[in-house]
Amino acid sequence: MAKAYLSIGSNIGDRETQLSLAVKSLKNNRMINVDRVSSIYETEPVGGVVQDDFLNIAVAITTPLAPVELLSVLHEVEQTLHRQRLIHWGPRTIDLDIIFYDQMVSDNPVVTLPHPEAHNRLFVLVPIKEISRQNQVIHEQVNQMIEATSDQNWVRKYKDSGEING
Numbered sequence: 001m002a003k004a005y006l007s008i009g010s011n012i013g014d015r016e017t018q019l020s021l022a023v024k025s026l027k028n029n030r031m032i033n034v035d036r037v038s039s040i041y042e043t044e045p046v047g048g049v050v051q052d053d054f055l056n057i058a059v060a061i062t063t064p065l066a067p068v069e070l071l072s073v074l075h076e077v078e079q080t081l082h083r084q085r086l087i088h089w090g091p092r093t094i095d096l097d098i099i100f101y102d103q104m105v106s107d108n109p110v111v112t113l114p115h116p117e118a119h120n121r122l123f124v125l126v127p128i129k130e131i132s133r134q135n136q137v138i139h140e141q142v143n144q145m146i147e148a149t150s151d152q153n154w155v156r157k158y159k160d161s162g163e164i165n166g
């Protein structure tokens with residue numbers, strides 16, 4: 001069994017519902033155990049594209065799936081939600097990324113670990129910091145990334161995870 005940290009973001013349509021549906025579909029997957037869900041954070045878009053603010057969360061899971069298998073489950077979840085959103089909201093309502101998978105380090109372009117952009121993204125690091133206190137190695141690594149990051153985009157707590165973790 002591996003412990004992994006996922007980052008989920010949404011900035012189109014009903015952002016909270018999209019996050020909630022993504023968490024629900026992870027919980028419904030018998031190969032994934034959802035251990036923790038962070039608070040919901042509202043975050044400034046990173047990357048220079050003019051677009052609406054995001055809601056971001058982090059999720060801690062336990063899974064027997066290998067990284068590539070886990071990524072394909074995440075892509076299935078994205079596709080399910082994309083289909084819904086294609087009808088209602090237009091493209092790209094949800095993004096799921098693997099940030100950490102145990103302490104695995106890999107430069108495989110299909111699944112790079114830790115996620116190659118994590119250290120540049122407070123919207124990824126702040127939610128993981130919140131839910132990784134029990135995992136000393138990851139917590140320390142995240143704290144170091146937060147101290148060293150040049151990302152200055154704002155990240156603010158939006159809501160407790162209660163509603164999407166119910």
Ligand SMILES: Nc1ncnc2c1ncn2[C@@H]1O[C@H](COP(=O)(O)OP(=O)(O)OP(=O)(O)O)[C@@H](O)[C@H]1O
Pocket residue numbers: 071095096097098099108109110111112113114115116117
């Ligand atoms: N740790 C990882 N988690 C998710 N995808 C990854 C990871 N490492 C590499 N990838 C690859 O990145 C590719 C692009 O992912 P995606 O379409 O989600 O990009 P994006 O959301 O636009 O950008 P980003 O990945 O920087 O958030 C995927 O096809 C996947 O194979």
Ligand SMILES: Nc1nc2c(c(=O)[nH]1)N=C(CO)CN2
Pocket residue numbers: 008009010043044045046047054056095123
């Ligand atoms: N704040 C924020 N900015 C982003 C996000 C995101 O989830 N949150 N995702 C992106 C594409 O992966 C690009 N920029």
